[in-house]
Amino acid sequence: MDLQQMRYVLAVAETASFTRAAERCHVVQSALSHQVARLEKELGARLFERTSRRVRLTAAGEAFLPAARQALDAAERARAEVAAATGEVRGTLTVGAIPTVTAVDLPAVLRDYRRRYPQVRISLRAGSSDQLVERVREGRLDAAFIGVPPGFRTQGVHDRELxxxxxxxxxxxxxxxxxxxxxxxxxxxxxxxxxxxxxxxxxxxxxxxxxxxxxxxxxxxxxxxxxxxxxxxxxxxxxxxxxxxxxxxxxxxxxxxxxxxxxxxERLVRNRSTPTPAAAAFLALLGADD
Missing domain, CATH: 3.40.190.10 (Periplasmic binding protein-like II)
Incomplete structure (x- = not known):
């Protein structure tokens, strides 16, 4: 089992298609299918049900996916931590925001961040405040900007009023x-x-x-x-x-x-775990790294 096989499985699960997964991963479909089949053989279980019309995860595939994501995230973080030790911030920054955020000029902040840390891949995800809090709690977002009533209570995340x-x-x-x-x-x-x-x-x-x-x-x-x-x-x-x-x-x-x-x-929420180097740099830029 290797990380590339996990990436292929994740791509197939997210696109529900071996063809689209191969396009996303920039490989020919036969190579991707072969690697997924090798992984299934090693695990002793099929990860996908394949028909002429659709591809979907089996129960074994559903069980495999969270651990595969964690392994890929851990590998990405390991590379980022090594780079940070040498003075370079790299990796991935994933930020969420409600469409009506005004407490910060988010496009300007992301522009400044990219200029300072050009090696970081930035993703911005929109959603409702409830969805964004959940994604931060699950570790799918590094931070998120939300808008809530005064009595709204977040759980399982750090937050500060903006x-x-x-x-x-x-x-x-x-x-x-x-x-x-x-x-x-x-x-x-x-x-x-x-x-x-x-x-x-x-x-x-x-x-x-x-x-x-x-x-x-x-x-x-x-x-x-x-x-x-x-x-x-x-x-x-x-x-x-x-x-x-x-x-x-x-x-x-x-x-x-x-x-x-x-x-x-308006609040800024972030995961309670230690932020990645890329996320730590973003929070520092906002003055929210305490």
Missing amino acids: AHGRHVAVVAPDHPLAAHREVDLRLLADEVFVDFAEGSAARAQSDQAFAAAGLRREVAFEVSGVELMSRMVRQGLGVALLPASFAAELHGLRSVPITDGPVRV
């Missing part, structure tokens, strides 16, 4: 509320809303604010991203509640302050 601020009502330019200098939740309760999925951290901030005020509202449209949300608001389909700092960047829409609006806290 910023907090109120939401504003985001409306179309011709919406009646666009002419208001400010509004309150009671006035907004009569509107139709475009919001994130029920139960998500992004939605909870608004739901909790209305509940605390003893008000009910109608969320007619649930979306997964702010791009679609802003398009629907622009078409007059509803009102959205978004962080003021983020809403200011939306073109063609009006932001109206809310006197008793929801509050969002």
Whole structure:
């Protein structure tokens, strides 16, 4: 068993195809298939069920995959630690972020990081705050930027507060509320809303604010991203509640302050284990390496 065989298995599992896995690994399919078959023979179990239509993991394959990922991660970290001992930061940095992060200028931070550490491969993954916390806890992300209600509690990760601020009502330019200098939740309760999925951290901030005020509202449209949300608001389909700092960047829409609006806290979360050299350098750049 060697690391390359593990990489091939991982590629097949993630693409559900020997052909696409070979393309990802830059080898001919016959060579990849041969190495997977050799590994299966050594393990005494088939890792994949192969049919003319699909490829999927067997129970043995499901059991093998987590350990294979750990072995590959350990090998990658060993190389990075050796490089760090000689004064060079290299390896992989995987960062997660919600689409509405504003506490840091993430593109600028990643630009500066790449200039300082050109040997590090950087990956950025988007997701909801709940998803990102889970991925950090599992070790699939080195760090993540999330936005949550003030009472949100993270578990199994380190976190620090970066910023907090109120939401504003985001409306179309011709919406009646666009002419208001400010509004309150009671006035907004009569509107139709475009919001994130029920139960998500992004939605909870608004739901909790209305509940605390003893008000009910109608969320007619649930979306997964702010791009679609802003398009629907622009078409007059509803009102959205978004962080003021983020809403200011939306073109063609009006932001109206809310006197008793929801509050969002932006946090940086990271795994509790010792960070890799690449992750440690990123945290140091943010001033979050304590």
